[in-house]
Amino acid sequence: MRMVDLIAKKRDGKELTTEEINFFIDGYTKGDIPDYQVSAMNMAIYFQDMSDRERADLTMAMVNSGETIDLSAIEGIKVDKHSTGGVGDTTTLVLAPLVAALDIPVAKMSGRGLGHTGGTIDKLESIEGFHVEISKDEFVNLVNQHKIAVIGQTGNLTPADKKLYALRDVTATVNSIPLIASSIMSKKIAAGSDAIVLDVKTGAGAFMKTVEDAKELAHAMVSIGNNVGRKTMAVISDMSQPLGAAIGNSLEVQEAIDALRGQGPKDLEELCLALGRQMVYLAQKADSLEDAEEKLKEVIRNGKALEKFKEFIQNQGGDPSVVDHPDRLPKAQYLIELPAQQDGVVAELVADEIGTAAMLLGAGRATKESEIDLAVGLMLNKKVGDAVKKGDSLVTIHANRENVDDVKQKLYESIRIADHADAPVLIYDIVTE
16 A cells, blocks of 8 residues: 555555554554645645545544543543534533432543633633642542543543644645635543533634634534444634633632522523533433423522532542632733723624734743733623623733733723614524534
8 A cells, every 4th residue: 555546545545444543543643654645635635625434434543542531430421522612611620520410420531722712721720729630540549439520631532633734834824614614623532531511612713714614613522422432523603802801820710619609600601501411311311402491490499400519529639628718719910901991782702813912921831831820811891792881891901910001902992882782692503413
């Protein structure tokens, strides 16, 4: 078998066999196939697409290129949630204890943030003492005993994906549905869950800018998951404006605590229930999505979800008292208001630009080596569709420096006030096949 023949085959729009895809991925991972040939293959896939079977085979070839996490020692159906990334996306902090409170195992592998999107581990490390450096055995034991644990991403999951992504990034082939879908799903499948719920974002703060593109990606990932034996569902959700009100690590922990009390922002609550009911349903703990949602609301009302969050924090070395005393979370030195410059209605909050403003404060990483400040961030006081008067605070800036003119300028450029605007739809679609 020769790589040049496979490139020609895909260039001409023909389907690659399972053996041919395995040859391509295995050879590239081992270094036997050079970058220039894989670049040509990526471009052929970009233009000619792949069938559902090819996409599933490509995903599994990447899964099999490295380690996989064996969660078979964990009792019950393990359900994972993956978001394609956004600004103020606090859902994991809420969903993990919420779903675990219904006796569903949540074995979560999470990463750190890069750029304007926050990482779950960074947020959790806002809690003094909390750590994710636990052994695989301890991870499994915690999930079996308490139904919830979070561990950092292992180094050798899907090495083929890491190599392919780096190459796609410099050859203008990132934006290809089969390559994006197989990249995301290979990591989720390698992480060992039985079922996967996907939150596919669309809008200014998302990778997929249009609803149509987000739906296409969601269908591709759901098809891959179901084709390889993982029950998979997806929600298409809005990321034209940040989710919730908090953007920044300790601020998002506080927002998650509020949400688990039933006092969080309405959009965050709506999305968590939409994702959570799918997780509960796939875990076979409810007869219908409606029944699943009612069970989630009940563990918020009776306080079990909040107690599960405390238990989770304590089990991983953190100080659980922050749940009842959020003032013990890291606090910024300065609170600075951003006043509206005119009367009107908030018509636009450009999510990725507002995320960049938070990064300028130190809430996110410009590079992998950047240090982040867990205390700083932004609190949105108005969302799209809200009326404002000149002088009203649009945003409260939590900063550890007195001069934040650069942040204010970025925020003013990212917030548009008009005579009229409607709040955007939060959930566009549910994809189940």
